[in-house]
Amino acid sequence: MAAQFPDRPSRQQQKDARTLLELMTRIYPCAECAAHFKDVVRSMPPEVSSGGALRQWMCRAHNAVNRSLDKPAFNCAYVDARWGALDCGEELACDLSLGKPRR
Amino acid sequence: MAAQFPDRPSRQQQKDARTLLELMTRIYPCAECAAHFKDVVRSMPPEVSSGGALRQWMCRAHNAVNRSLDKPAFNCAYVDARWGALDCGEELACDLSLGKPRR
Numbered sequence: 001m002a003a004q005f006p007d008r009p010s011r012q013q014q015k016d017a018r019t020l021l022e023l024m025t026r027i028y029p030c031a032e033c034a035a036h037f038k039d040v041v042r043s044m045p046p047e048v049s050s051g052g053a054l055r056q057w058m059c060r061a062h063n064a065v066n067r068s069l070d071k072p073a074f075n076c077a078y079v080d081a082r083w084g085a086l087d088c089g090e091e092l093a094c095d096l097s098l099g100k101p102r103r
Numbered sequence: 104m105a106a107q108f109p110d111r112p113s114r115q116q117q118k119d120a121r122t123l124l125e126l127m128t129r130i131y132p133c134a135e136c137a138a139h140f141k142d143v144v145r146s147m148p149p150e151v152s153s154g155g156a157l158r159q160w161m162c163r164a165h166n167a168v169n170r171s172l173d174k175p176a177f178n179c180a181y182v183d184a185r186w187g188a189l190d191c192g193e194e195l196a197c198d199l200s201l202g203k204p205r206r
């Protein structure tokens with residue numbers, strides 16, 4: 001979802017991303033993991049101002065988990081290369097920016 | 104998430120599940136699919152009163168998509184067998200019902 005999050009999300013989309021991460025602190029399908037994720041979200045509030053900001057936040061959040069599991073950290077400079085956005089084709093049918101005013 | 108949704112979810116968990124499905128009509132990472140999913144949610148409001156109800160709803164929602172893609176429907180009687188809940192062990196560390204009053 002972060003990979004496809006728009007460069008310029010609407011206010012609703014920003015709110016939705018924040019809400020999604022918040023509710024995962026309660027219904028992530030493992031109670032212990034949900035509690036850990038709650039600590040992560042508290043200590044580093046999600047950044048949802050753009051797709052790039054959200055992806056970097058996701059990377060840092062993943063690395064917080066990696067650290068707690070003694071796993072190597074992922075280099076966040078490579079996030080977009082590793083998890084690219086969809087190619088929405090000329091019709092842009094998969095582009096979440098569609099329906100909003102063009103720049 | 105549906106597989107691990109509690110048999111007796113709290114009001115907050117029910118609200119969270121409903122919110123999750125609603126926000127996916129806006130930030131599901133493909134605009135065309137998000138719009139289709141919006142139609143599904145409108146025509147069959149999510150059922151979040153229990154894990155079983157939510158899983159059956161998810162199955163019907165999946166089958167609505169299967170139909171639109173001319174794919175065979177999944178027999179919803181087998182949902183729990185196909186997507187089982189986690190084994191939370193004796194400590195129940197992964198059980199989302201933890202922290203609520205026992206029955």
